[in-house]
Amino acid sequence: MQAMTQASLRYLPLLLLALGWEVTARFNLIDSQALPPLTHVASAWVDLVRDGELVDNGAASLYRGAMGLLLAVVVGGGLGILMARWRLLDVFVNPLVELFYPLPKSALIPVTVLWLGFGDGSKILLIFLGCMIPVTIGAYNGARGSDQALIWSARSMGAGRLRLLWDVVVPSALPELLNGIRTALALAFILLVSSELIVSQQGFGYLIGYLGSTGAYEGMYAVVLTVAFLGFAADRLYQLLMQWLLQWRE
Amino acid sequence: MRGKIGLASIALFLLSVSLAQADPLQIRGAWVAPVANWFSMWLQKKDLAHHFGQSYTFEATHYAGTPPMITAIANNELEIGDLAYSTLPIAIANAGMEDVRVIADEFQDGVPGYRDDEYEVLAAGPIKRVEDLKGKIVATNAIGSGVDVAMRAMLRKHGLEANRDYTIVEAPFPAMKAMLAEKKVDLIPTVLPFALDPELKKIARPLFTVHDAIGVSQFIVWTARKPFIDAHRAALVDFLEDSMRIERWYLDPKNHDAAAQIASQLTKQPPERFGWLFTKTDYYRDPKMVPNLDALQKNVDMTKELGFVKASFDVKAHSDLSLIEEAAKRLQ
Amino acid sequence: MAGIEDTASLATAEADVTHDAARRLDAVFRGGAGVFSVLLVLIAWELFARSGKVTAFMLPPFSAVVERIYVDAVSGDLWINLGLTVARAMTGFVIAAVLGIALGASMSRSRLIRWFFDPIISVGFPMPKIAFLPIIILWLGVYDVSKISIVVFDAIFPVVTATLAGIAAVDRELIWSARNMGASEREVMWQIKLPAALPQILTGLQVALPISLIVAIIGEMVMGGYGLGGAMMSASRFADSRGVFAGIVEIAVVGYALIKTMAVVRRRLLVWHQETAEHS
Numbered sequence: 001m002q003a004m005t006q007a008s009l010r011y012l013p014l015l016l017l018a019l020g021w022e023v024t025a026r027f028n029l030i031d032s033q034a035l036p037p038l039t040h041v042a043s044a045w046v047d048l049v050r051d052g053e054l055v056d057n058g059a060a061s062l063y064r065g066a067m068g069l070l071l072a073v074v075v076g077g078g079l080g081i082l083m084a085r086w087r088l089l090d091v092f093v094n095p096l097v098e099l100f101y102p103l104p105k106s107a108l109i110p111v112t113v114l115w116l117g118f119g120d121g122s123k124i125l126l127i128f129l130g131c132m133i134p135v136t137i138g139a140y141n142g143a144r145g146s147d148q149a150l151i152w153s154a155r156s157m158g159a160g161r162l163r164l165l166w167d168v169v170v171p172s173a174l175p176e177l178l179n180g181i182r183t184a185l186a187l188a189f190i191l192l193v194s195s196e197l198i199v200s201q202q203g204f205g206y207l208i209g210y211l212g213s214t215g216a217y218e219g220m221y222a223v224v225l226t227v228a229f230l231g232f233a234a235d236r237l238y239q240l241l242m243q244w245l246l247q248w249r250e
Numbered sequence: 251m252r253g254k255i256g257l258a259s260i261a262l263f264l265l266s267v268s269l270a271q272a273d274p275l276q277i278r279g280a281w282v283a284p285v286a287n288w289f290s291m292w293l294q295k296k297d298l299a300h301h302f303g304q305s306y307t308f309e310a311t312h313y314a315g316t317p318p319m320i321t322a323i324a325n326n327e328l329e330i331g332d333l334a335y336s337t338l339p340i341a342i343a344n345a346g347m348e349d350v351r352v353i354a355d356e357f358q359d360g361v362p363g364y365r366d367d368e369y370e371v372l373a374a375g376p377i378k379r380v381e382d383l384k385g386k387i388v389a390t391n392a393i394g395s396g397v398d399v400a401m402r403a404m405l406r407k408h409g410l411e412a413n414r415d416y417t418i419v420e421a422p423f424p425a426m427k428a429m430l431a432e433k434k435v436d437l438i439p440t441v442l443p444f445a446l447d448p449e450l451k452k453i454a455r456p457l458f459t460v461h462d463a464i465g466v467s468q469f470i471v472w473t474a475r476k477p478f479i480d481a482h483r484a485a486l487v488d489f490l491e492d493s494m495r496i497e498r499w500y501l502d503p504k505n506h507d508a509a510a511q512i513a514s515q516l517t518k519q520p521p522e523r524f525g526w527l528f529t530k531t532d533y534y535r536d537p538k539m540v541p542n543l544d545a546l547q548k549n550v551d552m553t554k555e556l557g558f559v560k561a562s563f564d565v566k567a568h569s570d571l572s573l574i575e576e577a578a579k580r581l582q
Numbered sequence: 583m584a585g586i587e588d589t590a591s592l593a594t595a596e597a598d599v600t601h602d603a604a605r606r607l608d609a610v611f612r613g614g615a616g617v618f619s620v621l622l623v624l625i626a627w628e629l630f631a632r633s634g635k636v637t638a639f640m641l642p643p644f645s646a647v648v649e650r651i652y653v654d655a656v657s658g659d660l661w662i663n664l665g666l667t668v669a670r671a672m673t674g675f676v677i678a679a680v681l682g683i684a685l686g687a688s689m690s691r692s693r694l695i696r697w698f699f700d701p702i703i704s705v706g707f708p709m710p711k712i713a714f715l716p717i718i719i720l721w722l723g724v725y726d727v728s729k730i731s732i733v734v735f736d737a738i739f740p741v742v743t744a745t746l747a748g749i750a751a752v753d754r755e756l757i758w759s760a761r762n763m764g765a766s767e768r769e770v771m772w773q774i775k776l777p778a779a780l781p782q783i784l785t786g787l788q789v790a791l792p793i794s795l796i797v798a799i800i801g802e803m804v805m806g807g808y809g810l811g812g813a814m815m816s817a818s819r820f821a822d823s824r825g826v827f828a829g830i831v832e833i834a835v836v837g838y839a840l841i842k843t844m845a846v847v848r849r850r851l852l853v854w855h856q857e858t859a860e861h862s
Contacts, residue, residue, distance in 0.1 A: 013698045014705065033432070034720050092619045099620055102837035103830075104795040106811075109803065110818040110826050115640060117325030118318065134596075183596045189710035194800040197715065198815070201312065204713070212716040213425035220716060228709040235708035317819040324639060345639040345821035387724060393806075394819040417807045419724050434723065558820060 036218045041225070044218035053207065054223065061203040064120050065192045068127025072184055076132035077177055080139025081169060097136055105130035105187070106194055113199045123195050123203070130191045131184035138180020142173030178242045185238055189231040275306040275485040279330040279472075280319050282312070282391065283423055284516045285524075286442045286533065287332055287470070288356060288497060294512045298499055299492035305485040314422055315392025316470075320345050323475070331473035332356060334396030335549035338471065339559040342568060349476040352569040354490065355541035356470035357533035360461030364534040368440050368456035369401060370430065377436055380408040380458060386436035387417045389429055394558065396469055397439040397460070403556055404463035430454060442533065443517060446526060468546035469533070479570060490577035494539055498581075501528050501537060539574045596740065596789045642824045647831055650824040659813075660832065667810040668836060670726060671798035674733025678794070679787055682738045686745025686783075687771060699742075707739040712800060724805040729798065736797045737790040744786020748779025784848045791844050795837055810836070 018038055024030055025037035036044075048054040083090045108126055116122035154168050196205025204227045211220040281287035289310040296302050311328065313319055316337040322328035324345060331350070333341060341347050360366040371377040377386070383405060390398040402412055412418055421429050426438040427450045437457065440450065460467060479486060500509050510524035526532055536542075547565040554562040624644050630636065631643040638646070654660035689696040715732050722728040752775050760774050776783070802811025810833055817825025 011701050014701050016698075017702070095617075095619045096623060099834075099838070102792065102841040103834040104792065104799050104837050106796045106800045106803070107814065107830050107833040109800075110814050111830060113321055114324075114818065114823065114826065117322055117327045119327065186596075186708055186710075190712050190796065193710050193713045194715075194803075197712075198800070198803050199318070208713060208716055210422070212720065213422045213429075215425065215428040217720065224713045224717060227713040228711075231710040231713075232705055232708050317821075320821050321818075324637075340821045345823075346637050347639070392819060393816050394821075413808050413812075417724065419806050 033215075033217060036221060040218045041221040044216075045222035045226070048219055048222055054226065057203050057207045057223075058226070060120070061192055061196065061205070064123040064203065065127060065188050067120070068124040068192075069131055069181075069184060069188045071124070071128040072131035072135050072188075073181055075128070076135030076180075076184075077139045079132075080136040080141075080177070080180075081143045081165065081173060083136070084140050084143035084173075085165070085169065097133060097140075101133050101137070105191060109191075109195045109198055112195075118199060118201055123192060123200070126195050127188050127191050131188050134183040134187065135177070135180045138183075139173055139177045142176030143169050145172065145176070175246060178245065182235070182238055182242070185234060186231070189227075189234070193227055274303060275482050275489075276309070277306050277329045277485075277489055278309045278311055278327070280311055280313050280316075280322070280328055280332040282315055282332065282395075283441050284443065285513045285527070286357070288493065289330075289332060291500070291512055291516060292493065292496055294516075295496045295499055298495045300495075301485075301488035301492055305488045306482075308489065314420070315390075315395040315398075317392045317394040320347075323347065323350070323473075329474060329478060332470055333473050334399075334470055335467050335546055336394060336396050336399035336553050336558060338473065338546075338568075339550045339553050339562065340394055341473075342563060343554075343559040343561045347475070350473050350568065351476055351479060352471045352541055352543070352546070352565065353474050353479070353486075353571070354472040354493075354539040354574050355468065355536045356472055357535045358467065358542055358545065359469040359533060360459070360466045361534035363530055365442060365532055366459045366461045367397065367442075368445060368459050369404070369437055370440050370450070370454040371437055371457045372430060372433070373453060373455040375433075375436070377457065380405060380410070383437060384410060384415050387419055387434070388437040389421045389426055389435040390418050390439065391423050392420055393418060396467070397441065399553055399556065399558055400460045400463040400467075401437075401439060402558075403552065404458050406556065407463075427454075442526075443513065443519070443524070446523070446531075448523075464549060464552055466542075466545050467549050468542045471541050471546065472539075474570075476570070479573065483573070487573055487576045487580075490539070490574050491580050494574070494577050494581055497535070497539065498537065501535065503528075538578050540571065541569070543569060639821060639823050642827055646824055647827045650828045651831060654828065662808055663810050663813045664832060664836065666808050667798055667802065667833075668840075670729050670801070670809065671733060671794045671840075674730045674798060675737055675787075675791060675794040677730070678734045678737035678790055679741055681734070682741025682786070682790070683745050683776075683783060685738075686742045687749065687776065689742070689746055690749040690775070691767070691771070703739060703742050707743060711736045711739075712797060715801065715804060719805065724807070729801040729805060729809075732801050733794050733797045737794045740789040740793070741783070741786045744782050744789070745779060748782025748786075749775050751782065752778040781852060784851065788841075788844055788848065791840060792837065795833075795840065799833060 021035070022038045025035045025040075045054070079093065083093055105126070108129055112122040112126040112129070116125055150168050150172070151164065154164055192203070193205045193208075196203035197209050198205075200206040204223060208220055208223045208227070211217070211223060279289035279292065281289040284290040290312075292308065293310060296308075299308070302308060311322075313322070313332075316332065316334045317340065319328055319331050319333060320337060320341045323331050323341065324347060330353075331341070333350075338350070338352065341350050358364075377383060388401065388405075390401065392398065398418070405412075405416065410416055419435060421435070423439075423441060423444050426440065426444060427447060429435045430438045430450075431453055438454075440454075440456075444450070460469070474486065499505055506527065506529075507521075510521040510527055513519075513524045513527055514521035528535075543565050550559075550565055551562050553559055627641070628644045631638070631641045631646075651660065654663075685699065689699055712732070714735065718728050718732050718735070722731055756778065757770055757774055760770050765773070798809075799811040802809035803815045806812045806815070810829055814826055814829035814833075817823075817829065
């Protein structure tokens with residue numbers, strides 16, 4: 001009960017903001033077209049869910065985001081760990097990671113479209129390319145830090161190369177790898193929404209742009225807030241997953 | 251036993267081959283503006299398409315403008331392009347798709363007695379002449395599109411260059427009226443059906459037309475790539491025959507009310523607003539779907555002269571009108 | 583309960599990656615060992631583009647892209663676009679830095695301010711702020727004000743959290759002893775807390791810098807006009823692939839230069855920081 005009161009006190013400012021929004025819009029303190037009352041936004045949200053637009057576009061976005069991120073985790077994580085264990089690969093690939101890291105990934109939007117068109121493929125490729133680097137760096141650092149003594153003792157017990165990687169290196173790389181994936185998760189949302197906003201025929205970003213350009217501002221706000229909430233929720237859920245994984249490792 | 255499995259698998263294989271051959275050809279078409287582009291209302295009359303589902307299937311996809319279609323064509327996401335006089339040379343000369351062929355007319359702009367698209371400003375606004383656009387924002391549906399290049403051509407005639415003298419922003423056609431009304435932009439292109447919106451007429455007035463900028467234009471053409479034509483000629487002629495039957499149905503004055511009804515459903519506007527549909531207020535559409543290649547050649551050359559494409563080319567050599575000729579014969 | 587601490591860990595997660603990349607960037611390139619593999623990739627690009635397996639529309643040869651950059655540099659277009667993009671990203675970044683540090687510092691001093699902003703920051707940080715771009719355009723139009731505002735909006739969060747976390751980690755005794763010696767709250771903030779939190783704050787800035795660039799380019803792609811992002815979109819519409827790839831190379835160089843400069847600034851500032859710590 002006390003925890004509840006505490007939580008509501010903590011999040012009271014958000015409620016105040018929402019109230020402030022509603023009042024500002026209701027009393028036309030700002031041009032009401034540009035700022036529709038929150039209650040109208042809520043009813044627009046219900047309409048969008050009902051006629052399926054939000055769900056269809058959302059499903060397309062989440063599929064793209066999930067596929068791109070999954071690929072980034074598998075390939076990036078694998079690459080990072082292999083780089084840490086295999087000197088030759090490290091020497092060759094590391095400079096490319098360094099060079100690619102500072103590239104603002106949004107610059108790739110027109111190129112992935114050029115290569116794969118307007119559908120899912122180009123977004124998945126963009127998210128994969130954009131998110132791979134933080135995962136690779138996380139896995140690399142984690143795997144390099146793994147305890148040499150542990151590796152030796154595992155070897156002396158006759159563990160094979162793969163076994164060694166899976167049983168010793170991966171678990172010890174986990175905390176940093178998971179941190180890298182968290183950065184990638186945030187980046188995936190940014191790239192997803194912006195690429196859909198710029199070149200797409202489906203998805204959250206497309207819906208935001210479409211509603212905005214036809215003057216359906218209530219709907220546009222509804223979708224923007226939905227995406228923002230999903231980004232926040234994804235991060236929180238991921239944190240829970242991280243905690244669980246790290247506990248399981250112990 | 252083994253022999254039986256072998257025979258069965260051969261039978262299965264043959265069956266799958268014959269099934270594959272019987273599969274209708276997938277044709278995807280593009281459209282930008284509802285009603286103005288045939289593919290936006292093609293499927294509504296698919297009852298007239300005798301070969302639909304037999305030799306081919308058809309799917310219509312919406313694009314914000316003709317330029318994104320080039321990328322889609324290059325990625326085999328689009329079989330029948332709906333390209334403008336400007337995006338055709340962009341596809342052929344800039345993107346290097348030498349195998350793109352003009353196969354049919356969609357509509358022509360500025361043909362005497364027919365519709366000529368306008369560029370409008372606020373009636374009560376400060377812009378009286380083209381020169382007044384210096385330092386202003388102009389809207390376009392997509393950079394490089396037919397309306398975009400004609401607009402740039404007009405502004406260049408008056409000494410104004412994009413970026414240097416004015417800013418171009420992209421916005422979908424349905425949003426243009428709101429953008430102008432809210433003074434977010436100072437000039438908008440108006441195309442059918444949005445141009446005839448009575449609310450727009452109340453607030454806006456034309457500053458110049460496409461004809462002022464570039465003369466008569468073969469504004470939009472249908473295109474297909476040569477390897478695709480060669481591989482699926484029969485199915486394509488079927489498709490064009492059906493398309494022509496649908497076009498003739500729409501153009502027939504007898505069907506005007508039914509057509510207005512369809513347009514009303516598409517645009518969620520009352521059917522009374524479509525009195526102009528397929529009359530002389532509408533764009534010129536060739537009843538045999540034959541494009542005006544001489545006009546198109548001039549438009550392409552002009553796009554080259556303006557510096558939007560690297561090189562010009564012989565439009566006739568990049569056309570294949572034999573398909574629509576064959577289709578037209580079947581309809582006689 | 584979820585709170586700003588969780589968000590701070592997101593900043594650290596990003597900072598770990600940022601940091602490490604910046605540090606190794608130096609080491610590898612000073613050694614020149616990386617030049618080999620980078621060259622190899624560029625040669626592979628050139629050969630693959632010329633092999634006939636892809637069209638020049640899909641992938642123009644690297645040499646053609648370099649030539650295009652040269653032509654743009656001579657005509658002056660490159661410098662206008664480059665200058666504007668960097669100016670927008672850096673203006674947004676500096677505003678975000680100043681506001682972010684100020685907000686972080688005030689949150690650490692005032693319970694009320696902290697109470698109000700804590701949930702906003704912790705909920706706002708993991709959100710994809712770029713989704714708000716159409717709303718910002720709706721309010722502010724398509725000129726520089728919008729393009730810079732979206733950068734500030736996106737870049738400010740890591741700065742606030744890093745400042746807050748940095749100040750929270752300052753040695754209590756240091757602050758108490760300063761107060762005992764009669765330092766005012768203002769002096770404590772400027773002479774003790776902020777300098778001691780500097781490493782963390784700089785880390786926050788190092789996270790904010792690449793975000794500023796990413797967002798500035800997205801803003802230009804959506805809103806058009808001059809700038810590297812706008813030029814890339816325009817080139818893409820005209821099927822001018824050389825222009826698109828030239829944009830990527832230019833943006834990569836800008837990103838590399840800015841992030842490297844930031845790493846140098848950090849080293850300089852922290853050297854000063856340690857020296858003063860030793861002298862006093």
